[in-house]
Amino acid sequence: MTGRIALSGWSKGRYGWRVLAAEILPLGAYFVLMLALVLRHEPWRDEADTWLYARDAGLDTLISRLRYIGSPGLWYVLLMPLAKSGLPCLSQSLLHLALATMAATLWYWYAPLPRITRVLFLFSYFMAYEYAVVARSYVLTVLLLFAAAALHARRLERPLVYALPIVLLAHANVHSIGIAASLTAAFSWDALRSRVRPVSLWVAAGAMCVSVLASVYLLLPPPDPNISAGAPPNPVALFSSIGSAFLPGLDVNLAAFGGALVLLAVAGSVSQRPVVLFVLATSCGWLLYIFVFRYAGSLRHHGLLLIVALYALWIAGQTRQLTQLVVSACLVVSVAHATMHWHLDYQQSFSAAHEMAAYIRDAGLTSHAIAAHKAPYAEALLPYLPGVRFWYLGIGDFGTYMRWDRAYRIGGQDLPHEEAVARFDEVPAPREWTLLLLNAPLSAAYSDRFRLVYATREAVFVHLDEAYFLYAPVN
Numbered sequence: 177m178t179g180r181i182a183l184s185g186w187s188k189g190r191y192g193w194r195v196l197a198a199e200i201l202p203l204g205a206y207f208v209l210m211l212a213l214v215l216r217h218e219p220w221r222d223e224a225d226t227w228l229y230a231r232d233a234g235l236d237t238l239i240s241r242l243r244y245i246g247s248p249g250l251w252y253v254l255l256m257p258l259a260k261s262g263l264p265c266l267s268q269s270l271l272h273l274a275l276a277t278m279a280a281t282l283w284y285w286y287a288p289l290p291r292i293t294r295v296l297f298l299f300s301y302f303m304a305y306e307y308a309v310v311a312r313s314y315v316l317t318v319l320l321l322f323a324a325a326a327l328h329a330r331r332l333e334r335p336l337v338y339a340l341p342i343v344l345l346a347h348a349n350v351h352s353i354g355i356a357a358s359l360t361a362a363f364s365w366d367a368l369r370s371r372v373r374p375v376s377l378w379v380a381a382g383a384m385c386v387s388v389l390a391s392v393y394l395l396l397p398p399p400d401p402n403i404s405a406g407a408p409p410n411p412v413a414l415f416s417s418i419g420s421a422f423l424p425g426l427d428v429n430l431a432a433f434g435g436a437l438v439l440l441a442v443a444g445s446v447s448q449r450p451v452v453l454f455v456l457a458t459s460c461g462w463l464l465y466i467f468v469f470r471y472a473g474s475l476r477h478h479g480l481l482l483i484v485a486l487y488a489l490w491i492a493g494q495t496r497q498l499t500q501l502v503v504s505a506c507l508v509v510s511v512a513h514a515t516m517h518w519h520l521d522y523q524q525s526f527s528a529a530h531e532m533a534a535y536i537r538d539a540g541l542t543s544h545a546i547a548a549h550k551a552p553y554a555e556a557l558l559p560y561l562p563g564v565r566f567w568y569l570g571i572g573d574f575g576t577y578m579r580w581d582r583a584y585r586i587g588g589q590d591l592p593h594e595e596a597v598a599r600f601d602e603v604p605a606p607r608e609w610t611l612l613l614l615n616a617p618l619s620a621a622y623s624d625r626f627r628l629v630y631a632t633r634e635a636v637f638v639h640l641d642e643a644y645f646l647y648a649p650v651n
Contacts, residue, residue, distance in 0.1 A: 198291070203284055206298050207277050210308045213521055214269045220527040220639050221556040223311045227268050228558055228577035230255035243398045244580040248347035248391045251313035265559035272311035276303070279319040286326045287490050293504045297486065300510035301424050302479040305517045310526075314476055316348035317355070318483055324359060325490040331363060332370050335380035338363070343387040351480050353391050354462025358455045360384035365451060402585035403471070413472040414464055420474075421481035422506045425513035438506050442485045445499040446492040456488040520637045527642040528632035532613070533560035535630050536646070545605035546613050549596035551588030552578055553615040553642055566613070567603050569596040597622065600649070612647040625650055 219227070229238055229245075230252050242249050258267040280303060284294050297303055307315045323341040331338040342363070346356035363384065367377045419431030422438045439460070446452040463480055467473055489495050489503070525531070536542060537560070548554035548566040558564060558576050565574045570587030578584055593616055603610050611629065618626060626647040636643050 199285065202295050202298055203277070203281055206280055206304065207273075209299075209518070210273055210276065210304065213305075213309045213518060214273050215266075216522050217269065217309050218526045218528075218530045219265060219269065219311065219556070219559065220529070220642055221552050223268065224265075224529070224556040224559050225552070225577055226252060226255060226311075226313075227259055227265050228555060230268075231259035231559075231562075232576045239394065241579065242394045243396055244401065246395065246403075246580070247313060247349045248353070248394060250344060250347040251316060251349070262562075269309075269311045272315055273308060275315045275319050276308035279303075279307070279315065279322050282319070282322040282326050283486075287322075287486070288493055289489060289495060290500055290504070293500055293507065296504055296507035296511060299514060300507045301475075301514040301517065302482060302510065304511075304514045305521075306476045306479055309521065310476065312476060313349045314351075314480065317345065317352045317480060320345040320348060320352075321355065321483060321487050322490075325487050328491045332366060332372075332377065335363075335367075335374075335377045336383075339380035339383050342384050346384075346387040346391045350395060351463055351466060351477060353388060353395075354465075355459045355480075355484065356384070356391075357388045358458040358462070360388055361458075362451050362455050398581070400582040402580050402582055402589075409469050410472050411468060413467040417464065417467045417473065417478040418481060420478035422485075423509050424475055424479075425516070426509060434506065438502050439481070439485060441496075441499045441502045442488060445496045446488050449492050452488050452492045455491075456484060459484045524637045525634040526637070527556055527639050528634050528636050528644055529556035529642055530560055531632045531634050532630070532644040532646065533557040537561060539630075541611065545603055545610040547600055547603045547610055548613040549588075549591070549593060550615060551575075551584065554613055554644075556642055557613075557644070567605070567610075569599050569603075572599070572602070593618075607649055608651060610649065612649070614645050614647070615641055615643065617645050618647065 229241075233241070235253075235256070238249055238252055254271065255268055258271065280298055283303075284298060287294055303318070307318050320341040324338065324345070327334070327338045327341070342356050342359050345352050345359070360381065364381045367373065367381055370377065415432035415436075416428055418435040418439060419426070419428055419433075420435075422435035423431040425431075426434070443453065443456060446456060460481055463477075463484070467477070471477075486503075489499070536546070536557070542561060542564050546564070546566050547569050549569040551566075551568040551571055554566055554568070555576060555578060558566065565576055567574050568588055570589075570591040571579075571583055572587065578588065593614060597612065597614075597618070600610070600612060601607065612626060617631070618628075627650055629646045629648050631645045632643050
């Protein structure tokens with residue numbers, strides 16, 4: 177029984193409060209838990225970078241930099257009204273939570289899977305941490321894919337409505353482009369086979385195609401990318417990504433074996449629906465291509481394999497009981513992994529950037545020139561310091577967000593701290609008014625040149641490289 181049926185029946189007196197509670201309480205518990213975590217969560221550098229682009233870059237600058245960022249711009253555009261209106265960075269996390277809650281509601285009310293499976297996914301690692309607490313564009317993939325699934329049964333009756341989430345999906349992130357292309361191909365095939373072919377069918381298919389092609393065009397490789405195009409393939413990522421997607425937190429080899437079994441079970445369950453099997457195979461194939469040949473990614477990227485698998489089960493309608501059991505079992509493991517991260521994120525810091533930024537602000541140091549290295553780690557402070565720009569030592573310029581070009585990689589990311597500190601005297605500001613911000617401590621050899629002003633004290637988990645040290649020059 178889906179939530180839509182239950183609520184409709186309840187309004188007519190056919191169902192009682194128990195049914196209503198079963199449909200509402202899990203979502204309420206999900207939202208309250210996620211809100212508590214979001215309010216405690218400290219954004220890290222990747223969350224900061226999107227916010228800084230939305231706050232400090234114009235739309236024209238953003239569009240021109242997308243091929244360097246390596247991601248379409250939908251998430252940035254959604255953030256721009258918040259950032260440019262002067263709202264704090266927390267508004268990014270709250271918007272992200274709102275989108276996650278919408279995705280969770282679509283899943284819980286409309287997915288034709290057992291209630292236990294739907295509840296387990298709500299509180300699994302990806303839906304209840306990675307795609308809810310950590311504010312990144314991947315929540316858009318989940319929301320838009322689930323919206324397409326909810327509209328799937330009436331896709332030929334209302335093609336323009338069905339096309340909207342897929343048009344947007346193509347601009348969610350680079351991982352979603354291939355998924356959107358797969359859904360476009362599947363819809364076009366269904367349209368060709370349809371007995372009735374209104375103009376709206378072809379308008380919808382055309383809009384999907386144009387959106388996918390536009391996203392591809394915006395991401396054509398720039399002449400000076402920060403990631404080498406000739407990087408060797410990483411076959412290990414083929415197995416690690418599958419394991420991480422379905423059994424996060426387990427031993428890599430065990431997770432890879434178990435994850436492959438889950439994926440095969442899903443494929444077998446939808447094998448009687450060739451179009452669904454096509455979407456599953458091509459979407460997973462695209463993701464695995466990225467992981468092996470372009471960028472191995474981490475848990476947040478790998479989890480999209482799980483989202484695609486759940487989408488396939490959703491639109492297939494009928495799912496084998498064995499597959500339901502296998503999927504539910506892997507979600508139990510994922511819930512355990514989520515529980516660990518809830519505890520860590522509540523007790524410790526995801527990043528110490530907020531602590532160092534608070535010290536700089538409270539000590540009245542925002543008027544000082546701050547020379548920072550390494551650039552992407554240092555930028556995590558800037559959402560908390562409106563109006564402040566750092567002098568990025570390795571790049572040799574003032575700035576906030578990262579430009580993600582080769583100069584960023586060579587100077588801002590790869591340059592050793594010692595070489596960056598050697599450029600301290602090149603900062604275009606009086607030496608006595610310049611501070612040095614690093615994400616690693618200086619050795620005793622620098623004691624005659626710099627004195628430690630402040631070092632972050634909070635325990636940091638996951639992003640251990642986002643602990644910070646602030647120095648002043650010795651006169």
